Amino acid sequence: MAKRSRSSSPDRSESPTKKTRTPESSVSFPHRKVATATAAAAVDADPPLSKLLQAVKGGVKSPKKGDAVVYWMRMSDQRISDNRALSMASEQAQADKVPLVVIFVFSPQDYIAHDRGARRIDFTIRNLACVKAALLELNIPLHTIKHQVRSTLPQAVVSFLSDLSSTSLYANIEYEVDELRRDLKICSLAKEKGIKATFVHDKCVIEPGLLHTKENKAYAVYSPYQRNWLATLQGKQDHYLHESPRPEANDAKIKDNKKFSAFFGSELPDSIPGFGLDPEDKKKMEEVWPAGEDVASQMLDRFLHTKSRSSQMGAVSPLADGAASSDKATRLLKYGEERDIATKDTTSRLSPYLACGAISARECIRATLTMQKSKKVDGGRETGIGRWVQEVAWRDFYVNILVSFPRVSMGRPYLEKYAKVVWENHQEEGAGGGGYSEDDPDPVGQGREGEMLRRWKEGKTGVPIVDAGMRCIKEMGWAHNRFRMIVAMFLTKDLMIDWRVGERYFMQNLIDGDLASNNGGWQWSASTGVDPAPYFRIFNPYSQSKKADPTGEFIRAFVPELSKLRGEELYKPPPAVADKLGYPQPIVDHYSARDRAIRRFKNPGEE
Numbered sequence: 001m002a003k004r005s006r007s008s009s010p011d012r013s014e015s016p017t018k019k020t021r022t023p024e025s026s027v028s029f030p031h032r033k034v035a036t037a038t039a040a041a042a043v044d045a046d047p048p049l050s051k052l053l054q055a056v057k058g059g060v061k062s063p064k065k066g067d068a069v070v071y072w073m074r075m076s077d078q079r080i081s082d083n084r085a086l087s088m089a090s091e092q093a094q095a096d097k098v099p100l101v102v103i104f105v106f107s108p109q110d111y112i113a114h115d116r117g118a119r120r121i122d123f124t125i126r127n128l129a130c131v132k133a134a135l136l137e138l139n140i141p142l143h144t145i146k147h148q149v150r151s152t153l154p155q156a157v158v159s160f161l162s163d164l165s166s167t168s169l170y171a172n173i174e175y176e177v178d179e180l181r182r183d184l185k186i187c188s189l190a191k192e193k194g195i196k197a198t199f200v201h202d203k204c205v206i207e208p209g210l211l212h213t214k215e216n217k218a219y220a221v222y223s224p225y226q227r228n229w230l231a232t233l234q235g236k237q238d239h240y241l242h243e244s245p246r247p248e249a250n251d252a253k254i255k256d257n258k259k260f261s262a263f264f265g266s267e268l269p270d271s272i273p274g275f276g277l278d279p280e281d282k283k284k285m286e287e288v289w290p291a292g293e294d295v296a297s298q299m300l301d302r303f304l305h306t307k308s309r310s311s312q313m314g315a316v317s318p319l320a321d322g323a324a325s326s327d328k329a330t331r332l333l334k335y336g337e338e339r340d341i342a343t344k345d346t347t348s349r350l351s352p353y354l355a356c357g358a359i360s361a362r363e364c365i366r367a368t369l370t371m372q373k374s375k376k377v378d379g380g381r382e383t384g385i386g387r388w389v390q391e392v393a394w395r396d397f398y399v400n401i402l403v404s405f406p407r408v409s410m411g412r413p414y415l416e417k418y419a420k421v422v423w424e425n426h427q428e429e430g431a432g433g434g435g436y437s438e439d440d441p442d443p444v445g446q447g448r449e450g451e452m453l454r455r456w457k458e459g460k461t462g463v464p465i466v467d468a469g470m471r472c473i474k475e476m477g478w479a480h481n482r483f484r485m486i487v488a489m490f491l492t493k494d495l496m497i498d499w500r501v502g503e504r505y506f507m508q509n510l511i512d513g514d515l516a517s518n519n520g521g522w523q524w525s526a527s528t529g530v531d532p533a534p535y536f537r538i539f540n541p542y543s544q545s546k547k548a549d550p551t552g553e554f555i556r557a558f559v560p561e562l563s564k565l566r567g568e569e570l571y572k573p574p575p576a577v578a579d580k581l582g583y584p585q586p587i588v589d590h591y592s593a594r595d596r597a598i599r600r601f602k603n604p605g606e607e
């Protein structure tokens with residue numbers, strides 16, 4: 001078995017959404033995906049979130065009244081309802097009797113560093129268009145800035161405020177290490193200029209960093225975290241679920257004011273160079289994932305008030321006509337029993353909207369209260385509502401992990417002992433070279449991909465459930481959690497390919513790509529994370545198929561070569577049947593691959 005090659009050039013042309021990635025964004029900005037163990041340990045020992053909170057506290061207290069208040073919208077808070085920083089900025093603007101200006105910064109190097117895909121960027125622009133229209137009704141301009149060099153972004157933002165004679169900046173916190181460091185830099189630059197920079201928690205129901213074990217440690221196991229999360233939430237429900245008011249309108253005269261009028265004219269780009277979607281994929285994404293806060297509310301409504309249906313597996317709008325309303329058997333109420341039947345469209349499909357912030361997590365929890373008799377949030381295992389609330393708590397949990405153990409957002413495994421596990425080479429032999437030095441190689445470099453990785457991405461592994469899951473992601477930029485787990489487990493255990501390679505591919509292709517949840521899901525599947533699947537409990541993809549796709553409908557929908565098969569033959573086509581249908585033989589024998597994975601995890605560093 002070939003080991004991975006040690007260095008690589010950052011060839012980013014691997015995504016199915018690759019179309020217009022340009023040299024500007026791909027070649028001139030090689031970034032390291034994986035930090036050294038020492039660097040990661042240093043960051044873990046002194047996490048940047050607490051530094052940022054300190055810096056905010058120690059910033060300018062009472063700035064001089066400026067000419068405007070600025071709210072900086074980020075990629076994960078694209079809404080005007082229940083948006084804490086926006087609400088606070090509006091309040092300040094009203095108190096100061098000055099206009100509120102909203103900015104959004106396009107930063108392609110950040111997208112490269114975070115493996116953002118064209119679908120996610122396109123979704124961002126589509127959501128921004130909705131935000132812009134809603135703000136316009138309030139005479140609030142949305143001004144976009146394109147900034148190329150990520151290291152100088154703090155200067156660009158602070159200069160913008162200075163030029164505008166604004167002394168107040170508001171934003172919601174982004175919890176990835178690089179973003180926290182960027183905001184720290186902004187705090188110090190802002191202070192020098194007499195600008196008050198306010199960064200607040202908004203993404204989670206319970207802010208990360210708040211909950212600790214009895215020993216005052218950060219949680220690394222979900223169940224006790226969730227118990228504390230629920231008790232804390234129930235204990236101060238009005239506080240945690242408080243809905244921030246929408247922003248107040250600016251005076252209509254702002255549109256005639258020389259200083260601000262140009263902002264109203266600034267157009268949103270159709271795409272960002274290097275992140276353009278090919279027109280066909282763009283059309284499909286618009287159909288399957290329409291943008292905006294109103295759509296997000298409709299998606300929530302669909303989940304709360306309609307029954308699941310099996311006809312919506314493929315890349316069609318989840319909001320298409322025909323969903324049957326119900327009082328007793330809605331997706332939410334049946335979530336406990338049905339959520340894992342991945343073929344029945346039983347889940348909310350809200351992840352893209354939560355990831356871009358078109359809806360707040362608080363709103364999701366508030367909505368559950370309207371569906372139950374008790375006034376307390378139900379987070380128990382006995383009801384559909386409780387089980388769903390637990391999923392939203394998983395989202396908070398993984399953000400909490402990112403904040404408590406920032407190493408995971410630096411490409412390191414949470415369980416450092418597995419850093420030495422021997423992975424198979426996912427690149428073509430002899431590919432790569434020239435990207436990073438031999439002394440400091442990037443273990444998940446992106447040289448020309450090898451056969452195994454390519455077949456996994458294309459959904460041609462010869463294992464039907466894996467192929468259906470991968471083709472589903474390629475087709476619609478989303479898959480049910482169960483399918484994500486199956487394909488991730490297959491990559492990391494059956495093919496023994498480094499989890500970071502899969503993590504990157506998901507980020508590049510998912511419409512809901514979110515570092516915390518994606519990293520959490522991958523490290524769970526790879527057994528390297530917090531509360532992971534133990535390394536010896538490896539999914540058997542054939543028995544998993546029966547659980548996740550009991551009727552076989554999912555496989556038949558996404559792997560049309562097998563559309564005539566039923567039962568066992570569908571889940572594991574006999575070689576002669578597969579040959580006849582033009583379907584590949586399995587690229588790996590599950591049982592020997594399983595032994596190899598257990599051996600390598602048991603003895604990290606050994607073959």
Ligand SMILES: Cc1cc2nc3c(=O)[nH]c(=O)nc-3n(C[C@H](O)[C@H](O)[C@H](O)COP(=O)(O)OP(=O)(O)OC[C@H]3O[C@@H](n4cnc5c(N)ncnc54)[C@H](O)[C@@H]3O)c2cc1C
Nearest residue numbers: 347348349350351391392395481484513514517518521522
């Ligand atoms: C390998 C892997 C990668 C993943 N990558 C992402 C990702 O990039 N972005 C993302 O949002 N989710 C990710 N998930 C989590 C999960 O698969 C999706 O959130 C879920 O499938 C979305 O479907 P839904 O909105 O219908 O979820 P529902 O079942 O309706 O759940 C409601 C919400 O709870 C949250 N949630 C549910 N399950 C999880 C979970 N396991 N971890 C964290 N949050 C959860 C999501 O925000 C979701 O929208 C990943 C899971 C795995 C195993």
